Amino acid sequence: MNKDVQPIFILPEGTQRKQGRNAQRNNILAAKLVAETVRTTLGPKGMDKMLVDALGEVIVTNDGVTILKEMQIEHPAAKMIVEVAKTQEDEVGDGTTTAVVLAGEFLKKAEELLDMEIHPTVIVKGYRLAASKALDLLDKLGQPVTENDTKLLEMIAQTAMTGKGAESNKEKLAEITVKAVKQVRVDGKVDLDDIKIEKKEGGSIEDTELIQGIVLDKERVHPGMPKTVKQAKIALIDSPLEVKSTETDAKIQITDPTQLQSFLDMEENMLREMVKKISNSGANTVFCQKGIDDVAQHFMSKKGIYAIRRVKKSDMEKLAKATGARIVTNLDDLSLNELGHAAIVEESKVGDENMTFVRECKNPKSVTVLVRGSTEHVADEAERAIIDSIGDLMAALSVGKVVAGAGSPELELSKHLMNYSETLSGREQLAVRAFAQAMEVIPRTLAENAGLDPIDSLTELKSAHEKNQVTAGINVFTGKVMDAWKAGVIEPLKVKTQAVSSATEVATMILRIDDVIASGPGQQMPPGPEQGMQM
C-alpha cells in the first residue's frame, strides 16, 4: 500500500457543498418559508402585503406573483417556488398563491415521510401518481362553459376579483371584462394584447369604463382642430408628415433672399400636397406614428381634420384592429378603402390630462378598458384585478370547463385521493395519502385567513363532502359550509389543474436534490433559512 495517498479534489478550492439530508432539509425549509409568506393572502379575506423596493416605491397587493416577484429571493430552492408562481401567472394568470401554498404543503408532508425514513424517490413516485389521478378527477369535476354563458362568465370574473382592492365594484368590473373578452374573441381565441388597459388615477373605480375602440394618452396636435369628430374616417399613417428627411442632414446654400422664399414655398407646397392627399381620401382623422410638421398641422386644422402624432407602433396596430383601417406608409396609397371607422373620435379630459378616445367602433377586434381609481395604488390594484379576471375568463373559455371554488375542489380531490391510496401498497400509499392531506391546505387556509377556526370549518366541510356535496366550500363570511357553485364562486378548471401540476413538479424536483454545490468565485452558499429568510 502506498502510504502517501494524496487527497483528491474534484471541486475547486473554496467550493461549498451541502449534501444528503442537510441539503434536502435546507431546501425544503426555504421553500416552505416562501409558501408561508404568501399563505396569509389566499382567498377573499386574505391580507395584503406592502412592498417597498430599493427606490422607495410602494406596492400594496395580495397578488401572489406580484409579492414574490418583488421580494428578491436569493435561496435557490426558494427561487424555484417563485418560478412556480411565474409559470402559473404565464399559463393561467391566476391561482399563483394556490400553486405556491400547495407546493409548500407538499414539501411539508414529504418532510414527515422523510422523517419516517421513506426514500425521496418513493415519495416522488407517489406524488406523481397522485397528481395524475388528481388531474383526472379535476377533469371530471369540470362543468362546461361557453361564450354564451354570460352570467357564468361574470361569476368567474367576480371570483377572480374577490379579495382584491377593487372588490366593492366587482359587479361592474366583471361586466366590463366579460364584454371585453367576448368582443375581441376571434375563432375561439383571445389575445390579451387586444384588450388595452389604460390606467389613469383620479375619479373612482366606479368610473372605470369599457371603450369599444382605443384610448390614447395623447391630445390633438393643433388647437384649431375639431375636438370631436363624428363618423370618423380614420387614416393610419406610419411615415412622417414632414418634408425634411429624418435620416440625412441636408444643407442648402442660399445666395439670395428670393431663393429662400421659393425654397420655403416649395416646402409648404409639398406639405399642402400631403394634406390634400389625406383629405382627398375622405379621411377626417389621422393617427400618425411619426411627426407632423407644424405647417401640415395648420393645413389639417383648416380642413377640419383631427390628428395626433407619434402614436406607438403597438397602438397603431390596435387602432387598425379596432377601426378596420389599414396602416399606410405612402400617402399615394391612401384611399377610402384603407380608412377605418369609428362613430366618435374625441379629445376629452381625464383627470388633468387630455386623452384621445376612439369610440363606438363597429365590431372592434381591439378594445380598451380605461381604469380609474382615486389614488395610484387603488388604480394599480384595480388594474391587477381586471387583468386577473381577464386571465380567468380566457382560461375558462380556452378549456371550456369551470369548477366551483372556496376549497371545494381541493377537498373533493383529497377525499378521492384518500380512497385511491387504499388501492396502493406500502410506502407509495403513504405518499399518496400525504398528497391527499396536503390538498386540505387550501380550504384550511381560506378558513384561517377569514379568522375562522380551521379545525371546525374543515371538519364540517369534510362531512359535507362525505355526504357527496361535491361543491361544498367554505363561506368565509359566516364560517359555515356553503354550496360554492350556487354562491357563484366559480373558477376556471385550468387554474386548478395548472396549480396541481406545477406544485407537484417543483415539490418533486426539490425532493430529488440531495446535493447543493456552490462553486465559482463569488458564489456564496445559499444562506440557510435561519440566516436570511426569516419572516
Ligand code: ADP
Ligand atoms: P390565487 O392567487 O391562488 O388566485 P386568491 O387570493 O385569488 O389566490 O384566492 C383564491 C382562492 O379563494 C380560491 O381557492 C377561491 O376558490 C377562493 N375564493 C374566491 N372567492 C371566494 C368566496 N367568495 N368565498 C370563498 N372562497 C373564495
Ligand code: MG
Ligand atoms: Mg386569484
